[in-house]
Amino acid sequence: MVRYAALKGLYDLEKTIGSGGFAKVKLATHVATGEKVAIKIMEKTALGDDLPRVKVEVEALKTLLHQHICGLYQVIETESHYFMVMEYCSGGELFDHIVEKNKLSESDSRRFFYQIVSAVAYMHSLGYAHRDLKPENVLLDKDENLKLIDFGLCAKPKMGIQAHLYTSCGSPTYAAPELIMGKKYLGSEVDIWSMGVLLYALLCGFLPFDDNNLENLYKKILSGKYEEPYWLSNNSKMLIKSMLQIDPANRITIHELCRHPWITGNSLKSVSFIHRTEFEKDDEVLSTMSAICGEKSIDIWKKLVQSDRTDYRTATYLLLLDRKLRGLSLKIA
Numbered sequence: 001m002v003r004y005a006a007l008k009g010l011y012d013l014e015k016t017i018g019s020g021g022f023a024k025v026k027l028a029t030h031v032a033t034g035e036k037v038a039i040k041i042m043e044k045t046a047l048g049d050d051l052p053r054v055k056v057e058v059e060a061l062k063t064l065l066h067q068h069i070c071g072l073y074q075v076i077e078t079e080s081h082y083f084m085v086m087e088y089c090s091g092g093e094l095f096d097h098i099v100e101k102n103k104l105s106e107s108d109s110r111r112f113f114y115q116i117v118s119a120v121a122y123m124h125s126l127g128y129a130h131r132d133l134k135p136e137n138v139l140l141d142k143d144e145n146l147k148l149i150d151f152g153l154c155a156k157p158k159m160g161i162q163a164h165l166y167t168s169c170g171s172p173t174y175a176a177p178e179l180i181m182g183k184k185y186l187g188s189e190v191d192i193w194s195m196g197v198l199l200y201a202l203l204c205g206f207l208p209f210d211d212n213n214l215e216n217l218y219k220k221i222l223s224g225k226y227e228e229p230y231w232l233s234n235n236s237k238m239l240i241k242s243m244l245q246i247d248p249a250n251r252i253t254i255h256e257l258c259r260h261p262w263i264t265g266n267s268l269k270s271v272s273f274i275h276r277t278e279f280e281k282d283d284e285v286l287s288t289m290s291a292i293c294g295e296k297s298i299d300i301w302k303k304l305v306q307s308d309r310t311d312y313r314t315a316t317y318l319l320l321l322d323r324k325l326r327g328l329s330l331k332i333a
């Protein structure tokens with residue numbers, strides 16, 4: 001087991017749970033609380049020109065606090081590595097979940113899709129576009145709740161979410177026509193297209209546009225034509241059609257999506273999310289921490305508020321808060 005001195009006494013590293021591109025993700029235990037975490041480990045020399053993506057992702061995750069966006073607890077930087085300590089998602093990738101079940105029922109799809117719409121609507125309300133939404137970037141936690149991950153490609157245009165973007169990024173299979181044509185595009189609109197591909201994958205168990213040959217794949221996406229399996233209800237077909245519109249101007253907006261009857265289940269209650277970018281003060285968690293480290297609760301809170309939100313104290317607070325929100329006792333292991 002490679003020992004990282006920077007994690008000593010703070011996190012006990014366990015097995016590798018995945019790797020992708022320039023990062024390795026390992027399961028670990030947060031020593032002070034005994035809670036499981038996922039640590040994304042990146043070697044600076046291996047990052048090369050992907051280094052800016054780390055900063056983009058850290059800044060995004062520090063701001064984005066939402067129950068369906070993978071939480072960031074701590075960031076540790078050494079001269080050779082970055083360590084991002086995050087919420088552990090023990091349910092694996094949504095992609096594997098769909099493959100395993102072959103396809104999901106309309107009600108299971110609705111439950112999952114509602115969570116994705118809530119997370120994306122929250123991101124867009126704060127001016128962030130994900131730009132790489134795909135089943136591989138949606139994980140499940142132990143209660144089968146969804147967690148969005150991989151914010152290395154997300155964009156927060158200075159002029160707000162309605163400003164045009166130009167970088168062509170993300171995976172072609174889920175990429176909107178305007179993006180693969182290299183046109184200027186709006187992050188909000190390409191996210192809607194990718195969510196349409198995601199909803200299609202949930203309901204059908206396969207992808208609307210798929211081809212091993214990139215040229216053919218592009219042709220299929222630009223044609224906007226896809227199969228409609230017999231089991232799709234008319235409402236599902238109409239919703240997918242409104243998201244997979246080639247012309248972004250004809251595409252449903254995130255606001256309309258939040259109120260769409262297919263998603264709200266015909267209740268008038270639109271998709272909700274809390275406009276939060278700061279974590280709330282919880283006295284029970286603070287008093288538990290005060291019992292661990294002997295500091296007074298008020299001093300712990302003051303330090304938390306003043307911190308850059310990525311230190312061990314923040315990780316301990318957020319992990320205890322998560323444990324409380326999951327209805328577990330706060331007693332320390």
Ligand SMILES: CN(C)C[C@H]1CC[C@H](N2C(=O)N(C)Cc3cnc4ccc(-c5cc(Cl)c(O)c(Cl)c5)nc4c32)CC1
Pocket residue numbers: 017018019020021023025038040057070086087088089090092093136139148149150151152
């Ligand atoms: C294919 N990708 C480019 C990388 C892949 C690495 C393993 C990871 N994973 C898995 O694949 N399990 C099956 C287990 C697992 C469990 N908890 C996780 C918690 C967080 C993350 C995570 C990973 C990355 Cl690269 C992020 O940027 C963020 Cl914000 C979060 N990945 C997790 C993760 C999924 C992604």
